[in-house]
Amino acid sequence: MWRILDQIEKNFLSVTKNKNQILSCFENPALQKLNIDVQERILKITIKNPICTQHAPPLSYQKFFLRCLHESVEKFGSEYSDELMKTYTDILATTDDGRISYHSYKIDSFCTITLQEESCIVVKNTTGLQTWEAAKYMSEWCIRNPLNFDRQIVLELGSGIGLLGIVILKFCNPLKYIFTDKSPEVLKLLSSNIEINIHKLENPVIEQHQLFWSDITEKEAHSFYPDVILGADIVFDIDTIGSLVLALKILLIKESACAYIASTIRNPETNNKFLAELGTAGFIYIILKSHEKSIFAYDKSSNFILYKILKLPK
Numbered sequence: 001m002w003r004i005l006d007q008i009e010k011n012f013l014s015v016t017k018n019k020n021q022i023l024s025c026f027e028n029p030a031l032q033k034l035n036i037d038v039q040e041r042i043l044k045i046t047i048k049n050p051i052c053t054q055h056a057p058p059l060s061y062q063k064f065f066l067r068c069l070h071e072s073v074e075k076f077g078s079e080y081s082d083e084l085m086k087t088y089t090d091i092l093a094t095t096d097d098g099r100i101s102y103h104s105y106k107i108d109s110f111c112t113i114t115l116q117e118e119s120c121i122v123v124k125n126t127t128g129l130q131t132w133e134a135a136k137y138m139s140e141w142c143i144r145n146p147l148n149f150d151r152q153i154v155l156e157l158g159s160g161i162g163l164l165g166i167v168i169l170k171f172c173n174p175l176k177y178i179f180t181d182k183s184p185e186v187l188k189l190l191s192s193n194i195e196i197n198i199h200k201l202e203n204p205v206i207e208q209h210q211l212f213w214s215d216i217t218e219k220e221a222h223s224f225y226p227d228v229i230l231g232a233d234i235v236f237d238i239d240t241i242g243s244l245v246l247a248l249k250i251l252l253i254k255e256s257a258c259a260y261i262a263s264t265i266r267n268p269e270t271n272n273k274f275l276a277e278l279g280t281a282g283f284i285y286i287i288l289k290s291h292e293k294s295i296f297a298y299d300k301s302s303n304f305i306l307y308k309i310l311k312l313p314k
């Protein structure tokens with residue numbers, strides 16, 4: 001039963017919105033038709049979880065989650081827990097006071113990464129105020145392959161609000177991590193998220209820069225001098241692929257440097273254009289074997305690809 005409870009906790013804390021995904025957890029036979037004891041265990045790891053008390057997910061999400069639980073208990077015809085009923089009515093009566101809300105990613109029993117996020121896909125003209133699925137996929141790959149970043153200078157393009165970088169800082173021992181993004185709103189939220197998760201004493205050098213792919217200069221590239229470049233869900237707009245590949249070309253100065261780019265495949269045409277531009281710019285790429293996806297709660301319909309990109313040997 002603990003496995004399915006762990007999944008429910010991860011879904012809830014990370015604000016997984018897919019209703020079928022949530023209902024299918026509740027309907028798992030291990031949960032014994034949601035008897036009273038199970039209902040109370042679910043409450044304890046979700047709404048009453050200390051992580052939720054300290055860094056609450058959006059109120060609208062908490063209401064939605066309890067509605068799903070309520071529906072499932074009703075469907076099974078099980079007896080309601082008084083505690084569940086009380087919690088549900090209390091939350092329904094609470095109005096949203098515009099509090100900041102959080103999404104928390106439980107990595108293991110020792111580490112949960114909590115990020116302030118926006119729930120809408122495009123806010124203030126950027127897609128960067130929420131965590132995208134490819135960032136989770138890439139973060140999981142990095143946790144499983146930490147030596148690629150050990151004592152390396154890592155630069156992230158389009159870093160958004162920081163999941164990938166915070167994971168690498170916590171699990172992969174980089175020498176320096178350079179977050180970059182074009183959007184000032186994104187960089188502001190990123191700063192708060194670094195503050196929430198990284199204690200001053202534990203961090204290596206962390207930098208944050210506003211950086212447009214089309215504007216990177218050779219002087220800037222030399223000042224960053226990265227060993228590894230990362231990007232999660234940054235190949236999504238056919239019109240910016242040219243500048244992204246040019247940015248990689250300028251930034252990959254060191255002979256041994258490489259880039260890792262993870263994408264959710266939505267439109268094969270965009271992906272094909274990216275690969276064609278890489279070839280024209282003199283890069284080769286390897287598709288990295290997909291890994292077991294067990295650390296994060298993923299949207300089951302997402303289809304990921306992770307490339308390692310290198311300069312053609314001279």
Ligand SMILES: C[S@@+](CC[C@H](N)C(=O)[O-])C[C@H]1O[C@@H](n2cnc3c(N)ncnc32)[C@H](O)[C@@H]1O
Pocket residue numbers: 126127128129130131132133134135157158159160161180181182183186211212213214231232233234236240243
């Ligand atoms: C889909 S979001 C992905 C964010 C994050 N990597 C993640 O996966 O959660 C794309 C990010 O790239 C940034 N971005 C888009 N075009 C850019 C450009 N031309 N130069 C720099 N950053 C850009 C956006 O501001 C946004 O934060």
